[in-house]
Amino acid sequence: MNRIQLVVFGILAITAAAGAQTIQVSKDNRTIAITTTDEAEAIADRAVVSIGFTTYGIDQDQTYSDASKTSNAIIRALKDSGVNAEAIQSVSQSLSQIDDNDKVRYAKGIRFVFSQSWTVTVAAKDAADTLHLAVMEGANNSGNIFWQLADERPVEAQAAEKALVHAREIAEQMAKGMRAVLGPLVYASNEAPPNRQGIGYGSGGGLGGGRFEHKNLKPLAISPEKITKSATVYAVFSLE
DSSP states (O other), rough: OOOOHHHHHHHHHHHHHHHHHSSOOOOOEEEEEEEEEEEEEOOOOOOEEEEEEEEEEEEEEHHHHHHHHHHHHHHHHHHHHTTOOGGGEEEEEEEEEEESHHHHHHHHTOEEEEEEEEEEEEGGHHHHHHHHHHTTTTOOOOEEEEEEOOOHHHHHHHHHHHHHHHHHHHHHHHHHHHTHHHHEEOOOOOOOOOTTTTEEEOOOOOOOSSOOOOOOOOOOOOOOOEEEEEEEEEEEEOOO
């Protein structure tokens, strides 16, 4: 077998392999192919809480000293409440000089600003208490919450099941229009589209202010949001 024959044989082999995964449509194999998308939803059971603070000072040492006290007080309060260290992730921390565009603070002799932020992942039911603890210790730039599902697979499976049922309903209507009888499902594929809003759903915003002197305040009323998952199903049904 010469080189040209080898190349042709290789192409035929690839074509045959690809054809084995393709639904053949012909007069001897009558089918209806349907693509449908459906959704399912569930209440979020996990929350990613954004907490942070900003503090100002007259010089670098004093500003950093105050920031260190606030930073450690926030983390200590969270850990003492039962939040795992692994659930707390640093996002940013910054110590910098302010410029004279901030005329009010500049006139008071304030020259430095420090900011720090974290994300804290907890069960959805603990989101309000987690935010409350942090704010009570001086987390004056906090409040955003991203709602998530700890396990998305059951909701995705439910969405795919609904899409497949929808596909069969459409196929049955089409078969009736063709004066045929819909047969069994011969092929199906499922693709769950990416979350339209990234890792979850956000709610809330920054809570301004400094450390609260009155510790008898109650946590905010916060409710988990619903998470929606989509699934697109490609289904092929035979015709009898």
